[in-house]
Amino acid sequence: MNNLSTVILAAGLSRRMGTDNKLLLPVNGMPMICHMVRVYSAVTNGAVIVVTGHEAQQIEAALDGSVVQTVFNPDYRLGQHTSVSCGLNAVPEGHDLLIGLSDQPMLRENDLHALLDAHSAQPGQISIPRYAGQRGNPIVVPAVLRARLLTDPRNPGCRSFTRQNPEHVQFHDLSAAGFYADIDTPEAYAAFERGALEHVL
Numbered sequence: 001m002n003n004l005s006t007v008i009l010a011a012g013l014s015r016r017m018g019t020d021n022k023l024l025l026p027v028n029g030m031p032m033i034c035h036m037v038r039v040y041s042a043v044t045n046g047a048v049i050v051v052t053g054h055e056a057q058q059i060e061a062a063l064d065g066s067v068v069q070t071v072f073n074p075d076y077r078l079g080q081h082t083s084v085s086c087g088l089n090a091v092p093e094g095h096d097l098l099i100g101l102s103d104q105p106m107l108r109e110n111d112l113h114a115l116l117d118a119h120s121a122q123p124g125q126i127s128i129p130r131y132a133g134q135r136g137n138p139i140v141v142p143a144v145l146r147a148r149l150l151t152d153p154r155n156p157g158c159r160s161f162t163r164q165n166p167e168h169v170q171f172h173d174l175s176a177a178g179f180y181a182d183i184d185t186p187e188a189y190a191a192f193e194r195g196a197l198e199h200v201l
Contacts, residue, residue, distance in 0.1 A: 004116075005046035005095040006138075007087030008036060010102040011053025011076035016184045021055050024062060025189055027105045031062040032183070036102050041067070043112045046095050050102070051083040052076075084158055088150055096123070097146070099158060100138030106197060107138075107178030115140060115179075118172040126162055129179040130171040136179030 010033055014022050023033040030038075033050070041048050048068045052059045053076025060070050071090045075082040084099060091097050098112070119127035119140045126145060129136035139158060141149065145168060149161050162169045177198040183189050191197045 003046045003092070003095045004044045004098065005091045006040045006044045006048045006098045006100065007084070007091065008033075008040060008048065008050045008100050008102050009080060009083045009087065010050050010059055011056075011073045011083040011086075012080065013054045013077070017189075018186060020186070021058060022183055022189065023059060023102050025183075027192075032105055033059055033062055033102050034066065035105055036100070036107070037063065037066055037068055039107055039109055039112070040098065040100060042109045043116065044098065046097075047090075047092060049087055049090050051087045051090075053083065081159065085150060088146055091146065094143050096143050097141050098138045099141060101182055103182045103184070104137065104178055105183065105192060106181045108176070111174070111176040111178045112138070114174055114176070115172060118174070119170075122170055125170040126158070126168055128162065128169060128171050129174040129176075131173060131175045131180065134180055135171075136174070137182075 010023055024031045027035040037048060050063060050068050050070045051073050052070050053073045056072050063070065071086055073083045073086040115127060115129055124142055124144060127140040149158060181197045183192055188197060
């Protein structure tokens with residue numbers, strides 16, 4: 001595999017969480033965003049780029065001292081695709097990349113290795129975890145397709161491209177709950193703390 005960089009999307013408004021910014025809630029003794037950076041950093045040999053937006057200063061303060069690059073998305077209120085575009089533009093040329101979410105604290109290093117190993121069989125395709133019909137995150141984007149994700153200025157990013165160009169996509173049957181369990185609500189966070197998040201989604 002080529003050099004591998006990571007884009008972690010951390011710009012969302014976190015509306016469903018109420019007054020708390022979910023990315024600052026504690027996970028394993030640290031803010032969730034720091035936990036996710038640690039997990040992704042363990043499998044990458046390239047840059048780890050965190051795309052910020054909502055409460056960017058607080059996120060950046062939490063990451064102070066981490067070996068990450070933060071990129072602010074001024075258009076974060078317009079949707080996740082703008083953050084994907086922002087992150088894609090920050091990745092070094094020639095790097096494959098993981099594009100992941102910042103609110104999947106059940107995701108483990110071994111899960112990411114399993115996805116990357118599956119991707120290595122056809123490294124020219126976009127790799128997406130899927131189980132029981134549900135698509136998961138992160139996804140792996142090969143360097144050769146990165147520019148293609150930016151060709152539509154109205155809707156850049158992965159969602160529309162992968163649906164409109166299925167010939168460039170491969171799904172991998174990966175059942176680990178970390179790929180599919182994210183935290184959007186206080187109830188989901190409480191379930192995560194109880195070790196039962198996968199049972200309430």
